[in-house]
Amino acid sequence: MIVTYNWLKEFVDFDLSPQELADLLTMLGLEVEGVRHVGGGLDEVVVAVVEEKAQHPNADKLSLCKVNNGKETLAIVCGARNFKAGDKVALAQIGAVLPGDFKIKRSKIRGEESCGMLCSEKELGLAAESEGIIILPADLPLGVPVFDALGLKDTIFEIGLTPNRADCLSIVGIAREIAAKLGTSVRYARHAVVESDFPVGDRAEVSVEDSELCPRYTARYIAGCSIGPSPSWLVRRLEAVGMRSINNVVDVTNYVLIEYGHPLHAFDADLLAGSKIVVRRAADGERFTTLDGQERTLTSGDLTIRDGERGVALAGVMGGENSEIRQETSNILLESAYFNPSAIRRTSKRLGLHTESSHRFERGADIGILVTALDRAASLIADLAGGRVAKGVIDVYSSKVPNSTVRFRVDQCNKLLGIQLSAGEMADIFKRLEFNVEVVEPGVFNVTVPSFRVDIEREVDLVEEIARLSGYNTIPVTMPMARVISDRPTHHQRLVKRLKNVMVGQGFNEVITFSFMSPEVLDKLLLGDGDSRRPFVRLRNPLVEEQSVMRTTLLPGLLETVARNLNYRVLTLRMFELRRVYLPVEGEELPREPLCLGGIMTGARHREGWNQERHQVDFYDAKGVVENILDDFSIGDVTFVQERRDPYFHPGKSCVVRSGKEILGSFGELHPDIQENFGIDQPLYYLELDFEKLAMLNSDRVTIKPPSRFPDTFRDIAMLIADETPVSAILECINALRIKEVECAEIFDLYKGKHVPEGFKSVAIRIRYRSQEKTLADDEVSPLHKRVVDTLVKKLEVTIR
Template identity: 40%
Template sequence: MLVSYKWLNEYVDLNGLSAEELAEKITRSGIEVESVEHKAASIKGVVVGHVLECEKHPNADKLNKCLVDLGDEAPVQIICGAKNVAKGQKVAVATVGAVLPGNFKIKKSKLRGEESNGMICSLQELGIEGKLIPKDFAEGIFVFPNDVEVGSDALALLNLDDKILELGLTPNRSDCLSMLGVAYEVAAILGTEVKLPAIEKATDSEAASDYISIKVDAPEENPLYVAKIIKNVKIGPSPLWVQTRLMSAGIRPHNNVVDITNYILLEYGQPLHAFDYNKLGSKEIVVRLAHEGEKITTLDDTERTLKASHLVITNGKDPIAMAGVMGGANSEVSDSTTTVLLESAYFNGQTVRNASKDHGLRSEASARFEKGVDPNRIHDAAERAAELMEKYASGDVLSGVVEVNTLRVEPAVIEITLSKINQTLGTTITSNEVLEIFNRLQFDVKLDDEIFTITIPTRRGDITIQEDLIEEVARLYGYDNLPTTLPSGETTPGGLTENQRKRRAAKRFLEGAGLNQAITYSLTSEEKSKNYAIEKRDPIRLAMPMSEERSHLRLSILPGLLDVVSYNLARKNDSVSIYEIGSVFLKTTDHDQDHDLDHEQPDEYEHLAGAITGLWHSQLWQGEKKAVDFYVAKGVVEGLFEKLGVSQHISYQTAQIDGMHPGRTAEIVLDNEVIGFIGQIHPQVQKELDLKETYVFELMTKPVFEFNVKPLQYMSIPRFPSITRDIALVVDSTVNAGTLKDIIETAGGSLLKEVSIFDLYEGEHMEQGKKSIAFSLKYFDPDRTLTDEEVVKAHEKVLKAVKEQTGAELRG
């Protein structure tokens, strides 16, 4: 709901509050004000000018040379390109030095040799959306009525100096879908009164009942229908203040009759519709449910096929409107209209919603009927609209109304005790304070021995139970004033579990390492569901799948991640690094689930997986590029294990896994338990998925997250020097470097502190079937300086152990 600050001030004394201060108070009372917009905040120097002369530019066919009176001593010459500019018009002029939206500054200039001292503006150039501008001025400058004063502030006349509050209403607060509804709310917040519009009813000698009769064949869908007749109307533009208020509320002006119905919709929250009486073709209105397949052409010139559940307004035979949704083109008010039939009615919200949804027509009117209108405003809205049509469309309002009224709406009456209010809110509010709050809300309230009996006005249809009343007390008492208390008794302090802490640490590490989190479907195809499963089981098929592509629960996360990589590569995103922590689902029974009458639930386990392809590192200025390889992926996984404190218990062993490269794949082992794998996707699979060289890993998180990590122990920085020895061992090609490293660490004893691999050689200078692996070994004792003899003794043990266990020889 868009609320005009200036308009609202006519109904409620805002006590000098600024729009921003008012917005803060409304928000604190429970209705969020999403924004406060001041359209003219960046505009200045725009006045009303009078075009004294207008002639074609001597050097340009599409320009006009205008002499414009700005209210100063002498008129000025302005060059204008608008097609509709003409002598005698009152127009908006941005003077020299003016600033328009977008910080567009107006300066003296020459256009094709002719001096221009300002700019005659269209409404778009003043910041008004094109869809809200009257059609007559949609493609040209705006022309003011002749009675405006030359030199006056054009922004004030166009209501651009107003501030618009945008309310973010929840569905239950339909009462604030009108200016009067917002006025009641603001009056309750500020503790002031609401000034309702004064309505004078017509006393014409002719009666509306002489012109029309009403019949309702669907009383459940339309329990109240009110019609008034206004004769001798003159169709024309509505007053400028009406047009600008409509535009500020997001409604496009059309003509005085239609604009008045829209104005009342905003003021009272009651949708109205104006029919051209002379186009009805009869003197009766019949409201009924549509016939299945019946046709109507609506105001948007679209022929629509109706259903039997749609409510229509007819002339006794043909539909002339879809009730509460849109009028028919066959009864539209036009420039030739002289007599108007004005409709004000109460339509069932669900009926209107169904029709609106079926035809894709959601309007300001249908939105209000769907949420519920105040039945006690239906007559007032009709009388107020008729009065305005008499005043601004020169109409003669016939006395009385014609109506069918089977509506029985009784105000809700709710009893509540003071103790109930205080007990729920945790407050010590007094009876007088509660009485004051209900009086500010203008609820009829009686107090008898701490029991409040409240009669809820029909405009507040959202209040039906005691808790609703308690909410009203709380928000007007002030949420900030409600006391805060801590739970008493035995409580468990909040915090993360160990698994949650480690999961977050894993995410932080992977994202810090350059991987982006992905979230893929748990459902996949039967073929993909079997791929890359760490634990092989039969896939689980859904009983009612959305499609075959989403028919089975996944056994591995990797197929989904590979789809993500393939999707990105197809869109020229060549370097992709992603990970996912999610669930896989393992079947718990051997029998066919399609015939499983027990519908046994699968086991659900959490896995962590990643996929990396393209460049891992790129410094184009230095000409450095680092493509992803096996060791990049392994480095990420090793870093993760280091972060989680399990790296000392992790080892890798070569593996053959379907869909993985036979020579670049390893299983990840945690204390003799295989928990996952890492490696390159098989080249054939890469080709099928249009992937480049892609490296992946997947592991079970439970063994890692639940691993009993020893408490962190700190060691003092060594005060004594270390001694380093490098060795190159020649072994059979089948011997793993990891095996050699384990042997070295075991044999080196307590003096050997670090072992690292720094070289691998296989070439022409190496015997067939052999390879050379170089290690760097660091020896030191934190309590003393080691002697050469001690280091040699430990080093010889290392060499002896590797030779005995693997046949390794020192490379000469």
């Protein structure tokens, strides 16, 4: 919001310097972000009179003038044509510095000396454009600084407002704040409307079909206007706050917009079919051309202002090209309305059309000021455009909105702010803010909030008003009291940290990827239609389509991270992520959010070294990682079942991890198609474990079995077993016997090829026998070993070699 010092002084009396005023506004919560002085430093630009004007002897387009500044007559070369001898002009004397850091020096122009410059309004910063030099009133005294003589010295404040302070988007609003702080009152502008004898109802009709989006609509009719340029005072005032002058009617609506903060719109009444206004929603797909010449496609959520046949304005945002004020316009219908802030905000955002009007309506306009702003604009238009105002005001107000009342407790306010103000002092502050105060009981008020303060809804909002007006600097600085509590991590948190440490200890780096993904990524993972990870939670307002749904698996984020690293030639990677996935549950509003571990490996097994062979990670490296995790969590009864449970794994190179009947997860090599879908050209190994199940099966009790002090003995078994029988079945079969003397069994050879029948494989295992009580003799080991062999032959149908 841009305001000027002089404009504010028209509404409120204060004796503050511009800097003091800036400080006061900032302490009221209206932060002054910039201050610019109009005419400051331009005292060397003075009133002068042109005594002579002659043709420059060496240039056809230049004049050689003699200009008197009241002290001396100076020779000036000038290129403007819009002045004559005897005119009062603005003379920038030698040494003056004009806006843009342009310094005036003595110079020679085409051989003739020039001792200054005659200035235009643009060169003095008074207008965006000007055709010639400024011609001053004839009664101004010579030698006086131009800005002092014209009363144009001013200070412009640029104020950064928070979105809740819609009431301060006007000169009146900020004047109210100054008056409340200084304990004075606001002088509101007089707007006595001289009405003609013809009633407004004979010239226009208004119908509001959607009172939810437009609770109130008012209008006046002004006949016989003459459209032309605005007077200089109005042009300068608008340009001071960053607005461009258009014509006397449109400029008045903009002037009242800045003055009162309420947007108005002027229609060419002769272009309104049926001389009527209808306020209703647009039809889906309806096309409408706004004042900026752009054709817009509307929806049923957009509110439009229509005449008897078509749309003529996009309510609260911008008028239509088909009803704008033209040079030929004579009759005007002036609109002052209130529109639903949410509806205006949606329309403005959807169309990318942000205007001074929408900026105010979407923050909440003052429904009680409509007629005041309307009458102010109508009286100015009648003065500046010579119009005749019809008798009466059209005011369609379906259901009057009462001012809100908020209960306020004095003790609670003092407690929150840490101050000690009396009830009388607080009541005085509210009255200065133009709030109505009713004492309900000692120390309790009912505060009725005026319609212009749409931001006041709760008691704490009133507490903020007390803080602002009493002064933030009066609130004592106190150190908050705090108790130091030893917050021990929960069992779940300890397990999370423990799992991360296990992964880091195996050379993995933790990564954190987005919790969002693209729906199309599930196709890249080859997930079938019936897969439980196919349903997803869609975001209502995603930033991009690539992040429009919540992830159902950690794999896409890890694969994208791998691809990005490989593109930078980081070829050896071990990364993991321990984060939540989001799985919708049928019939439930919220999804299930299990914590999952995802780890991915690729590249070399060990770092390169001069004495090491370079080996690539493989399936058994991933299996070793999983085994270390299960060992650390003390999870027993673990089996690795060769099964392609997830379609993104390579057939025959993945397995499922089970503990009893619980499936803990899976791991293996990713399918080549997955690598191709993500632009990866080297093998990847992925592991995925359900942390919730790991935590459930975790045992904090560690069983320690002391080593036997007696010697061991080994027996080997070589056998043929069917290809389809997993080797792990041999170990499971031996462990199921629960022979306490069998300390461990290990596979040390696997062979397929020559001398091995088709459909079979040769497997060799080594069993260690040892007792905790004595040294085992051969005749004690042999029966145990025979029992193992017989069981393998019977249950697995192996052939002993």
